[in-house]
Amino acid sequence: MANVFEFIAEARSETGSSAAKVVRRKGKVPAVLYGGSASPEMLILDHNDLLKHLAHEAVYSHVLDIKVDGRTEKAVLKHIQRHPAKPQILHIDFMRVDAGHKLKVHVPLHFINEATSVGVKKGGVINHSMSDVEVLCMPSALPEFIEVDMANVDVGSTLHLSDLVLPAGVEIPELHQGVEHDHPVVQIVKPKTSTESAAE
Numbered sequence: 001m002a003n004v005f006e007f008i009a010e011a012r013s014e015t016g017s018s019a020a021k022v023v024r025r026k027g028k029v030p031a032v033l034y035g036g037s038a039s040p041e042m043l044i045l046d047h048n049d050l051l052k053h054l055a056h057e058a059v060y061s062h063v064l065d066i067k068v069d070g071r072t073e074k075a076v077l078k079h080i081q082r083h084p085a086k087p088q089i090l091h092i093d094f095m096r097v098d099a100g101h102k103l104k105v106h107v108p109l110h111f112i113n114e115a116t117s118v119g120v121k122k123g124g125v126i127n128h129s130m131s132d133v134e135v136l137c138m139p140s141a142l143p144e145f146i147e148v149d150m151a152n153v154d155v156g157s158t159l160h161l162s163d164l165v166l167p168a169g170v171e172i173p174e175l176h177q178g179v180e181h182d183h184p185v186v187q188i189v190k191p192k193t194s195t196e197s198a199a200e
Contacts, residue, residue, distance in 0.1 A: 119188030
């Protein structure tokens, strides 16, 4: 299988919804590469190859190689439009990466020590409020994921964005907008009693 961080694309000149439908009928996916000092580029990718790449979680938080007409562009995945009922990718957006400038990317959260956490041992139930978080960093510092250690989280406790342990050079831009943006990430709550469940 091809490198999961390498996408082979071809340039396309036709734009619009009708042109996109023609591309999809051929088993391809219309895409756009934008950002940086260069103009946006319209691209075409093979649908089956794309699905294989997207099956890997790491693709969503890595700097990718987009190979077009013999040259390579560095980019990150910014948006995927999926068919609402079929396992089909309708469109994909890539944003160019400049090694000298910071970028904003959503990075997955990996929750560890859940089963052995203090709160779970007391019968608590874990509620996840987030599965990923947007970070700001230089491309070279982009983490594949951020670990959330649940070992010492007790019943009734909530971890917020400000509680996350970030790698060096990585920040959460939302936290700069004020305390009200320090959103909950995960909490351990008391399990509902049979009386409470019946009342609901």
